[in-house]
Amino acid sequence: MTHRNAPAVTASGVPANPFSTRHTRPGMLPPLDAAGVPIDPGRLLARLRPGGMAIEGPHGHGKSTLLHALLTEAAGAGRPTACVRVGSRGWVQRALSAIGLARPGAVVGIDGWERLPVAIARVLIMTATCRRATIVATTHGPTRMPVLMRCETSPEVLAALVALLPAHGGRIGAADIEEAFQLHGGNVREALYDLYDRFERRNRSLPVEAALPGLAPGRQSQERPERFLVRLPGP
Amino acid sequence: MVRLPRFFGKKRGHRRTGSQAWASLGDGAFHALLVMAGLVFGGLLLSGLAVPEWRINHHFTPTTCRILGKGLLRRTSTEPAGGPTSTWQPCLLVRYEADGRSVESWSQPSRTTLTADRAEAIDGLSAWRLGDDVPCWYDPANVGIVVLERGYNWWMWLLALLLPGALLAFGGSGLMRAIRRWGRSEERSAVLSRFTDMLDPLASGPPRADDHPGVPMCDNLVNSPGTFLAYRLPIESPESWTLIGFGLFALLWNSVLTVLAIGAGLDVMGGRTDWLLIALLVPFAIVGLAGIAVFVRSLVLATAIGTTQVEIAAQPLRPGRSYELLLAHGGSGTLESLEMSLELEEQATFRQGTDTRIEKLIVWRKPIQSWRDLNLAPGTRFEARATVSIPDLAMHSFASEHNAVRWSLVVKGVPVRWPPFVRSFPLVVYPAEAAG
Amino acid sequence: MSFVAEAARSTPRVIVQFCRADRRYDPLDTLEVHYQVDGLEDEAVRAVERTVLWYTEGKGEEDLGVHFFERIADRQRLPPEAPTERFTTRLPPSPLSYEGVIVKIRWCVRVRFFFGGGRDFVSEHEFVVGRIPPARIPVAPA
Secondary structure (H helix, E strand, O other), X not given: OOXXXXXXXXXXXXXXXXXXXHHHOOOOOOOEOOOOOEOOHHHHHHOOOOEEEEEEOOOOOOHHHHHHHHHHHHHXXXXXXXXXXXXXXXXXXXXXXXXXOOOOOOXXXXXXXXXXXXXXXXXXXXXXXXXXXXXXXXXXXXXXXXXXXXXXXXXXXXXXXXXXXXOOOOOOOHHHHHHHHHHOOOOHHHHHHHXXXXXXXXXXXXXXXXXXXXXXXXXXXXXXXXXXXXXXXXX | OOOOOOOOOOEEOOEEOOOOHHHHHHHHHHHHHHHHHHHHHHHHHHXXXXXXXXXXXXXXXXXXXXXXXXXXXXXXXXXXXXXXXXXXXXXXXXXXXXXXXXXXXXOOOOHHHOEOOHHHHHHHHOOOOOOOXXXXXXXXXXXXXXXXXXXXXXXXXXXXXXXXXXXXXXXXXXXXXXXXXXXXXXHHHHOOXXXXXXXXXXXXXXXXXXXXXXXXXXXXXXXXXXOOOOEEOOOEOHHHHHHXXXXXXXXXXXXXXXXXXXXXXXXXXXXXXXXXXXXXXXXXXHHHHHHHHHHHHHHHHHHHHOOEEEEEOOOOXXXXXXXXXXXXXOOOEEEEEEEEEEEEEEEEEEEEOOEEEEEEEEEEEEEEEEEEEEEEOOOOOEXXXXXXXXXXXXXXXXXXXXXXXXEEEEEEEEEOOOOOEEEEEEEOEOOOOOOO | OEEEEOOOOOOOEXXXXXXXXXXXXXXOOEEEEEEEEXXXXXXXXXXXXXXXXXXXXXXXXXXXXXXXXXXXXXXXXXXXXXXXXXXXXXXXXXXXXXXXXXXXXEEEEEEEEEEOOOOEEEEEEEXXXXXXXXXXXXXXXX
16 A cells, blocks of 8 residues: 555565656656646547647657547547557557558557658558548657647646655655756656656665775775766667 | 457556557457468469469379470560560470370470570470470370479479468468457466467567576577686677777768769769769768778777686676686786776666667676786786675576666776776676575 | 555455565465455456566566466356465566666566456555665765
8 A cells, every 4th residue: 555655665675666667657647738737638539630630749748648648538438549659569560550440530649750751651641531530649840740739848747747656755855856857858757767866866875885996916006986876878 | 239348448456457459459450461461372373383283293194295396385465664575485286195085285384494585495495306205294184285394393382482471471470469469468468488489589588597587598608618717708898889880880881982983983984074973972972081080090999908808717607606707908008907896787778759768777886806007018918817706695687678687797997098998798697596 | 474455446355465474485485375355246257367477667668577377267266256265386586576776676466357347457466585685876975
């Protein structure tokens, strides 16, 4: 059971990190507008038209989260849905079959629209239009498709998301949230990773033992104490 | 009332339950289409190719015929872009006895004799002489059909069945995968089996050590014997990959540049000057030369710094034990410092939207030994022995599809007048041997 | 025996008992689990799946590995006819539970109920395999 004030404790006795991806990945948090108010996917659903529509926004601004919520709402309303992430294994056949087999009113989400070859993108939109289905695609910038929603973030959004996550037991304060948001230029995903690191550091940090290595005879080497936390971001 | 599967399950209990039913349906439908296409193509090809050959080799009646005449079978087709084209096949007019009567008929030519060259087809007739008695086989269902050669054309079968075979294999495996996933829970889908591995080997994650789930195999670490100790460890060096990358880029870029330059040169020699192409070649050439320069510099750096080798007395390693090491470093020049340490690193991969995020974190490091002011002479190498101890309660090596816990021996060197280098040698640590 | 009761925001409610009070096991130990479900009311259970698995958590995508899996569709062994069940398995030598910084490995028991309407409910209960201490992030001394 999770108490509101204290973080959940794992079986090994260590507080569970509420910023783990299992709590923050698309589908686990509701989409919020720039004021931190939940977006009603039903209103967006009513605006869908056959063909393609775009959810625009920079990296980490909640596009995938909104897409996920929209598809859930569509499924709940009885409309056929499917979601394809461009670049995932087997995405080509899933995209083609999802749209090729779509019934009228179907909603097909495509995450990562810009990675589609232009020709395939046009074929998908034409097919969706003919089948009276809707493609909802996430994009980082303007496309030829009408815009369904532009995703924006703010410190209030991040604070609201943190409040929705499992309890952190006071390890994360308002200053941390503001700092993480500013540090990552509004990228909420990166800000959440930052808060993850802060939570871990506050749970675990201990001074390193100043153990010097055994040295080869004849030479002395002073081991300079250094910060061991080395994060190597990938490509 | 028939209920269709829901696309997304609502939250129940304290865990979201997602339905993959529709995902499987779309996937399965696509692969079913491929299977059907493969069956249709395969059926058409078999009925047009394989079945006739089979009948010739098994059902035709053998007899002897006399060659009465020679001829060419011509097939003409009209190409959309050009005029009509003809293909030729040599055939023979023969007389033979079938069902108690004499039959005269033109033989069915073999598929291998089909050619667009009329002279070649005529040459094919030279092997036969008029008036000769030769063996032949006729169709008992239609005595007018006769062949003078039998056998199987395996290459034709292979080529003809390649496309439908690929469609069936790809579609069939995808369909089986979709069927297995249909309406299954996350846990049930994750139950590994040999069948699952065959259908989708990439989804089963990195190769695992036998009897130790989640622990990576160490086959790659024990296939190189050391000169003094049991094993020589492979190196994971970012500078090696950088060198290879620079080399490939320089090679490819300059290959393209050369082709373009030759084309432009031939044009100029032929009296045509393509100024646009020549103008484009200038920045291309600058990039090409820069690529070569960067590659050469990296190569000089790599060779000047010298190679590092590490040998170890045993693999895999176990917590609570110590192992002998040998560090060897070649090259020339002076190393201000050289140090070896044992590191434990965590690695996490996350894909979201168009982003793939790989994060690595060293969570534990222990220096093993270090040296200063090493003077390396060409033709010799620095060697030193050391001992590495794996802590009693050390976490074992772990690897799954998106996460890893990795042990390494790391050698860091600071040469005089050259940039520092870091070379990493992976290790595999098994869990401590369990009692009982 | 330890009782791990799941507080239900809605039905059903699953109570899981591990054979060890602290839910700590060593590799190759025998894990014995008893579970009891109530609060199903009139909802018909079509099948139950019992799983012992490990999963990763942290900053990467979740991976999971199933060690023990059993699906029961026999009505005689499903609630309400059989509200209590047990299962046993011998734990593997790896992977061990690990509280890393960006990668964590957790072991758990999952009991998943499938209902006639196509919905399902899963209850998850964590336990520990091995005695690996949590990883630390070394920091520079002051």
